[in-house]
Amino acid sequence: MATTEPTQDIDFPLEGVRVLDLSRVFAGPMCAMVLADFGAEVVKVEHPGRGDDTRDWGIRIGKTETTYYNSMNRNKRSITIDLQSPAGLKLIHELLPQFDVVIHNFKTGGAEKLGLGYEQLKAIKPDLVYCAVAGYDSSGPEAKRPGYDLVIQGEAGLMALNGEANTPPLKFGVAVVDLMTGMYAAQAILAALFRRERTGKGRLIEMALYDCGLTITGYYGLDALQLGRDPERYGNAHPSIVPYGMYEAADGPLIIAVGNNAQFDKFCRLCIERPDIVEDERFATNVNRAKHRLELSPMLKELIRSFPRDVLLERLTAAGIPCGKVAGLHEALTSERTQRGRLVQDMPHPVVGTTPVFAPPYRLDGRRLPIRNAPPTLGEGTREVLQKLLSLSDAQLQALKDEGVLTLPQD
Numbered sequence: 001m002a003t004t005e006p007t008q009d010i011d012f013p014l015e016g017v018r019v020l021d022l023s024r025v026f027a028g029p030m031c032a033m034v035l036a037d038f039g040a041e042v043v044k045v046e047h048p049g050r051g052d053d054t055r056d057w058g059i060r061i062g063k064t065e066t067t068y069y070n071s072m073n074r075n076k077r078s079i080t081i082d083l084q085s086p087a088g089l090k091l092i093h094e095l096l097p098q099f100d101v102v103i104h105n106f107k108t109g110g111a112e113k114l115g116l117g118y119e120q121l122k123a124i125k126p127d128l129v130y131c132a133v134a135g136y137d138s139s140g141p142e143a144k145r146p147g148y149d150l151v152i153q154g155e156a157g158l159m160a161l162n163g164e165a166n167t168p169p170l171k172f173g174v175a176v177v178d179l180m181t182g183m184y185a186a187q188a189i190l191a192a193l194f195r196r197e198r199t200g201k202g203r204l205i206e207m208a209l210y211d212c213g214l215t216i217t218g219y220y221g222l223d224a225l226q227l228g229r230d231p232e233r234y235g236n237a238h239p240s241i242v243p244y245g246m247y248e249a250a251d252g253p254l255i256i257a258v259g260n261n262a263q264f265d266k267f268c269r270l271c272i273e274r275p276d277i278v279e280d281e282r283f284a285t286n287v288n289r290a291k292h293r294l295e296l297s298p299m300l301k302e303l304i305r306s307f308p309r310d311v312l313l314e315r316l317t318a319a320g321i322p323c324g325k326v327a328g329l330h331e332a333l334t335s336e337r338t339q340r341g342r343l344v345q346d347m348p349h350p351v352v353g354t355t356p357v358f359a360p361p362y363r364l365d366g367r368r369l370p371i372r373n374a375p376p377t378l379g380e381g382t383r384e385v386l387q388k389l390l391s392l393s394d395a396q397l398q399a400l401k402d403e404g405v406l407t408l409p410q411d
Contacts, residue, residue, distance in 0.1 A: 001369045010370060011193045012039020017193065018082060020045065020095065021076065022083070022104040024052040026149065028133050028210065029072040030182025032103050035189065036075035037360035037369050040101070043385055044073065044376070045092070048080040051378040062351035064378035074129065075372050077381035080407045087405045090114045091386070096124045100196075101189055105133040108143040118204045119371050129192040131185055131205040136207050148210040149175035156213030157230075161220045164235035174192050181212040231271050242289040243267070243300050249309035253326035256304070256316065261285055267318040271312060347374035379407045 017040040021032035029044070029052070036042040046052050051064060058068035082088040093115075096102075102121060104111055111117045111132065118130045132138070135147015153159050153171050163170030185207045192203040214221065223231040223239070243264075244257050258264050261284070266279040277283055277299070282292045287347045289296055304312065309325065316323035329337065333344060342360075346354040352387035360369040392400075400406050 014038040014040040018098045018099040019101040023053055026072060026178035027181040028103050028105040030179060031185040033072055033074060034186035042076040044076045045081050046065055046078055046079045046378060048082055057341055061355050062349055065375055070357060070375040073375040076376055077385055078376035078379055079382040079385050081380035082110060082405050083114055085399060085405050087403060094390055096121055101129045103131045108134050108138045109148055127196055127200055127202040129189055129202050131189055133181060133185055133207045135165055135209045137208050149178045152177045152209045152213040156210060157217055160230055164234055167232045177209050177213040180216050181209050183206055184212050239281060240290055240292045241286060242296060247301060247304045249304055249307055249312055252309045254309050255324045257322040263321050267321055270319045272317040342368060345371055347371060380409050383408050
């Protein structure tokens with residue numbers, strides 16, 4: 001597995017931007033991690049006792065981290081502050097002038113109750129970019145409903161478009177609504193920061209999981225509106241392109257994505273050695289292939305199953321037809337392609353020695369943005385961050401610890 005690389009000569013686009021991450025679980029932390037990957041200094045505020053909920057989800061790493069937590073929190077610092085205590089709120093208010101962005105995912109009204117609402121913080125930091133992530137529209141009747149990815153997948157129709165025909169609705173393998181909401185939120189923050197550079201004005205950003213879940217139905221969503229009903233589900237196949245999906249070769253699955261008629265001609269003649277299929281007018285064009293998929297698909301499945309996978313992959317590649325082996329997750333993560341791209345890297349860990357961390361997917365000027373900090377242990381930065389930004393003494397920090405407002409790294 002790849003090890004870390006130096007970061008000194010990297011020109012980070014968000015260097016100098018400070019982000020106060022008050023969020024937990026997935027969507028908010030994902031948003032903050034994107035900004036951290038681009039060089040923002042992200043300080044994650046966590047509960048002194050339990051930390052982020054995801055510190056207890058997934059496989060345990062060390063004393064306070066898990067695989068789930070680590071997937072959303074690289075390149076951040078962690079400090080512990082009890083936001084429900086007056087002293088904790090005072091610390092946040094004192095920190096705020098030194099931060100450009102605040103992110104949270106409290107239920108609608110929750111931030112205001114704590115003294116962390118937009119108007120409350122804007123009074124302290126007028127040019128603040130403030131991003132609130134919630135389950136539903138803050139101005140609607142469901143504003144105070146808690147938002148959970150699985151619930152939204154059901155309500156937004158995502159489960160209804162996933163899976164095979166004649167099977168129950170199926171959730172996506174990862175929390176796709178949380179993931180995309182975090183990405184959309186990061187885009188909105190970047191736009192707000194760009195505007196602030198030109199106007200000096202901050203902005204309130206509100207992101208709803210339901211809104212993002214509905215948006216990512218994409219062309220399936222528009223198909224449903226045109227049809228006046230749910231589109232057919234095709235599982236691993238494509239709703240309008242044939243052949244396009246996962247197929248079983250003699251010794252394992254592969255992806256075949258025939259994108260146009262010229263490719264289908266090559267597929268029939270050079271790959272499966274059946275020119276008669278493309279010469280049949282029912283299958284000569286994609287429109288006709290989609291129309292006659294019930295006749296064509298079983299025939300292609302049987303033919304593909306008669307070839308070894310590597311033979312088909314070699315022929316498909318030579319013909320310029322998009323294709324690939326269907327890998328297991330562990331196989332993909334440890335593949336030569338992943339290692340060559342340095343997509344997973346070993347980072348130092350104070351308890352277990354090293355731990356694997358996903359690298360940012362972004363490449364700027366031909367270089368992948370590096371991992372600057374491993375996902376932090378709970379409260380690892382409390383002393384350093386508060387001393388740096390608020391000039392608190394060891395005695396002041398100890399007093400706050402004694403009051404239960406925070407924990408310190410040696411705890």
